Structures are given as C-alpha cells and as structure tokens.
Amino acid sequence: MTNKKNLKQKLKTSIEFSKNLFITGAITETSRKVEIEICKHIPIDRDVTVVEFGMGHGNITKAILDKISPNSNLYAFEVNGEFCDYVRKSIPDDRLTIINDGAENMINHLHLKIDCVISSIPFSFFSKEKGMGIIQDAYNFLPYGSYFSQVLYTKFNFKKFQIIFDDCEIIKFRSFPTEYIYHCQKTID
Numbered sequence: 460m461t462n463k464k465n466l467k468q469k470l471k472t473s474i475e476f477s478k479n480l481f482i483t484g485a486i487t488e489t490s491r492k493v494e495i496e497i498c499k500h501i502p503i504d505r506d507v508t509v510v511e512f513g514m515g516h517g518n519i520t521k522a523i524l525d526k527i528s529p530n531s532n533l534y535a536f537e538v539n540g541e542f543c544d545y546v547r548k549s550i551p552d553d554r555l556t557i558i559n560d561g562a563e564n565m566i567n568h569l570h571l572k573i574d575c576v577i578s579s580i581p582f583s584f585f586s587k588e589k590g591m592g593i594i595q596d597a598y599n600f601l602p603y604g605s606y607f608s609q610v611l612y613t614k615f616n617f618k619k620f621q622i623i624f625d626d627c628e629i630i631k632f633r634s635f636p637t638e639y640i641y642h643c644q645k646t647i648d
C-alpha cells in the first residue's frame with residue numbers, strides 16, 4: 460500500500476473507532492510493533508487454527524494471515540457488523556472465517572481444536588464476570604503449551620489473566636498511547 464493510501468486508511472479506521480469508542484475501546488489501530496509482537500507465539504512449523512478476538516479493520520488479522528501456513532485457519536470474532544463487511548472486502552483469504560459475534564460466545568461457534576488466541580478486545584470496558592468468562596473459555600479450548608496473547612492500553616487487566624493462565628508475561632511499548640502485550644501460556648495439562 461502506498462503511504463498516501465495507508466494514511467487515508469488509518470484515518471478512516473480512526474474515525475470509525477472513535478464513532479464506536481465504547482465498543483472499540485480505542486481511537487486508533489494498534490501499532491505495527493504490536494502487530495509483530497502479538498503474533499510471536501503463533502506456531503509456524505505446522506498447520507494451525509488461530510482464533511482472533513476483536514478484528515476491527517483487520518490490521519492484526521492480516522499480520523496473522525501473513526504468518527500462518529497456507530493450510531492453516533483463522534477464526535476472527537468481531538461484534539461490529541460494519542467492520543466485518545469491511546474486512547470481508549479488504550482481506551479476501553480462504554483461510555479466514557469472520558464471525559460477527561462476541562468473544563464471550565466462542566463456545567457456540569468453535570467445535571474444533573485451536574492452537575492460539577490473539578486478542579485486542581477492550582477488557583477494561585467489560586464487567587469482571589464477562590472478562591473472566593472469556594479468558595476461562597479460551598483457556599479451556601487451548602491445548603497444553605499454547606498461548607493467549609492480548610494487547611491493551613493498560614496493565615490493570617493482567618491480574619485476571621494471571622488468575623487463569625499458568626505462566627504470564629507482560630511487555631510494555633512506549634508508544635502513544637502506551638501499549639501492553641500480555642503473553643499468557645497454558646503449561647499445565
């Protein structure tokens with residue numbers, strides 16, 4: 460994408476995110492550094508099934524698709540129907556299944572083994588019950604050794620992940636706004 464097109468696209472995303480602030484929890488897309496870091500634990504030595512929570516306009520979605528093998532799959536959850544339509548048009552990829560529903564309903568849609576969860580949903584805007592429910596359901600779906608990686612603008616939700624996951628690491632990016640990535644591993648069978 461050219462710089463001008465890129466800038467126009469970013470501006471469009473910021474406008475859409477701001478219009479839906481209480482659902483998106485953000486006014487801009489996460490940074491390129493975050494797109495790379497959040498995909499760090501996706502296995503690349505085999506075909507995998509990845510689940511994304513909070514697809515937005517698909518910037519992390521694209522980074523995941525760039526990383527996974529040709530026979531892998533990505534299931535992306537997004538509550539905003541317009542964002543789903545946008546990504547359906549802008550990222551035509553047979554490996555991508557878009558689910559226009561909340562992460563809290565994942566058990567109604569996923570009937571297969573998954574290998575990794577990549578998430579940018581705004582936990583700070585969820586009730587404790589809803590947030591913990593999403594983390595616990597994801598933990599139950601994930602196999603031993605796998606990761607749930609989450610990006611947020613705050614470290615305050617880290618504790619919720621530490622309660623459920625066995626091994627958690629937090630990484631701080633001094634961007635504006637500051638971004639935190641939580642890498643949470645299931646190490647117990």
Ligand SMILES: C[S@@+](CC[C@H](N)C(=O)[O-])C[C@H]1O[C@@H](n2cnc3c(N)ncnc32)[C@H](O)[C@@H]1O
Pocket residue numbers: 482483484485487488489512513514515516517518519520536537538539542560561562563579580581
């Ligand atoms: C902070 S934006 C992140 C968008 C994009 N992935 C990025 O990194 O820039 C969070 C996204 O999560 C979506 N979202 C909010 N609550 C959700 C939920 N319960 N399940 C799935 N998506 C949700 C919002 O509509 C929004 O698109």
